[in-house]
């Protein structure tokens with residue numbers, strides 16, 4: 485493969501990337517079984533697919549599966565800091581997949597790579613955060629009529645796309661992969677829980693036990709990080725704006741505080757709210773000397789970095805990879821991790837393959853669904869068909885050697901009748 489339509493860091497990294505992809509593949513039996521079927525049936529034959537995802541070894545196994553199904557895949561990054569350069573090289577050299585992604589690319593390159601992924605005009609789009617859809621609807625509208633449908637991987641993307649559909653501007657149907665039970669229940673909770681702490685620990689090598697960790701947002705991701713932080717011995721504080729989620733955090737045994745209060749006591753802050761400027765100047769003003777600030781939400785807007793830059797007025801030093809120390813007037817220091825980008829992908833390797841197995845099985849089967857049914861769908865955001873969700877859970881259990889019960893005929897009748905009481 486000459487990789488002419490590609491832009492990666494160094495093709496010489498390809499063999500190292502291939503080993504890494506194989507390692508992940510061993511933990512992705514559901515995607516593997518879909519790849520086997522796709523290889524035989526070619527359900528995606530002739531389909532051009534543009535994917536904007538974190539370019540990791542797990543994503544590589546998804547891309548290989550889509551290609552095995554007959555799709556022509558072009559891949560770009562969904563975050564400037566999340567690309568694994570060896571994996572990108574391997575996809576180009578060993579799998580004939582066009583990849584435009586380089587770890588640490590600047591914003592202009594990031595958007596140029598998205599445009600490159602759209603070359604040739606895709607039939608199906610695959611997004612993680614909806615940047616690809618956003619570029620298509622703003623700068624590349626001439627490609628919209630050729631698109632059958634798209635998929636979306638993450639909560640933030642589903643929120644953006646739902647608002648496009650509500651305003652009547654969404655030009656083609658989207659399947660909200662994030663909302664499948666076998667995605668957010670596992671990936672957002674156990675994936676983010678583990679990988680976020682992995683990122684913080686790899687970046688800082690801090691001992692988590694005994695520290696106060698402030699978690700902004702108690703959605704599925706926040707719940708996961710809280711659970712794992714407690715497991716490591718942290719004192720967990722949750723901040724929320726939703727009373728129901730705040731109540732859940734209280735009954736889960738965490739301290740709940742407004743950020744105004746939490747900012748005075750936290751040792752480590754993690755934002756996973758999906759919102760903007762959850763940590764801002766008024767919070768930096770109150771933080772302890774040495775506080776660590778990290779983001780694990782999709783975009784780098786949750787921490788008001790421009791405010792931090794302004795406060796420090798140039799007194800910024802890179803102390804370790806992924807640790808920038810800002811010194812504020814009076815001498816207090818705040819350590820920002822991973823430039824405020826998703827810390828689990830910036831400083832670590834993202835979610836483990838075993839959990840991405842389910843997320844990406846949903847992606848592969850949703851693309852197959854769009855290839856079959858997309859033309860009959862409206863310009864709306866659709867759930868993953870429930871049958872796909874259940875089948876993925878069944879396959880995952882089977883791969884783990886876990887067996888479950890089935891209903892007896894008597895139980896099926898009982899559940900479907902309304903007349904039987906005590």
Ligand code: ADE
Nearest residue numbers: 538540542543833834835
């Ligand atoms: N999102 C979170 N973790 C990921 C991973 N390992 N690969 C792709 N996308 C991810």
